[in-house]
Amino acid sequence: MDRYCVMGNPVDHSKSPWIHARYAALTGQQLEYGRRLVPMDGFAAGLRAFQAEGGKGCNVTLPFKFEAAGLVDFRSTRAALAGACNTLRIEADGIHGENTDGIGWVSDVQNNAGVSLGGRDVLLLGAGGGAAGVLGPLLEARPRRVVVANRTLAKAEALVRTHAMLANDTYADLQAVALDAVHGQFDVVVNGTASSITGGAVPVAAKVLKPRALACDFMYGPPADGFLRWAQENGAIGRDGLGMLVEQAAEAFLWWRGVRPPSAQVLEELRRELRR
Secondary structure, eight states: OEEEEEEESSOTTOOHHHHHHHHHHHHTOOEEEEEEEOOTTOHHHHHHHHHHTTOOEEEEOTTOHHHHHHHOSEEOHHHHHHTOOSEEEEETTEEEEEOOHHHHHHHIIIIISOOOOTTOEEEEEOOSHHHHHHHHHHHHTOOSEEEEEESSHHHHHHHHHHTHHHHHHTTOEEEEEEGGGOOSOEEEEEEOSSHHHHTOOOSSOGGGEEEEEEEEESOOSGGGHHHHHHHHHTTOEEEOSHHHHHHHHHHHHHHHHSOOOOHHHHHHHHHHHHHO
8 A cells, every 4th residue: 555644843743644544535545644753853864764665755844844855856846946845756766846835825715715815915924944835826826915024034035036036927026024024914914934833922013914804824723823813803814724734735645646635525524523
């Protein structure tokens, strides 16, 4: 049976095995999917070991997405633009890298949440692997303006530089600013910083939210509660990262198996499962 896994640190909380098990059952695919905790300095060794064991592919989570992009033999256009990989496919000719984070997030926002990104003003907080993966597909959705805000301005500027041509092609105003220099209001605010993981405060003031803005966090479950509470208390519509997780997994499953799973059904089932 073909074997897949999610690699990260930490990884015990990951719902990816549950999601891919449901995708396999609903599409009639035979596969195994597990979790692999790898040491902070041991991702390359962990990937080589999984490859030697006959593994067919893996998802990559924090904090290894940038490292994964440097280890693959082939990168998709999306992965190359992001400089980060969250999905790997192991074939006879080597390891292929893909990034499904962004297309998964856009799909969740536009299809599941019913919010069109076209013509909107979007604030993207953070410049790590998640934000890097999201920026390309976000620009392809043709927002009016995207501001990338990060504590270290140089990282936001580097991300903007790599996406400048795409922004030009899609007629989007793309800017980089420091977190403490964000001004104006936005239709969509996306939290890709570590604040939810660390339990820190939302790193921008609530004045960035337009009335009834969509406020998205990449995290889900208890880590996202603080951000979602902040959104609700300030008149925004909060959305956690569970839909993004399910949708990026659907894109990975399609890339691995050639079959698109019913992601909306699985998202509904997973939300019910987590409420138990």
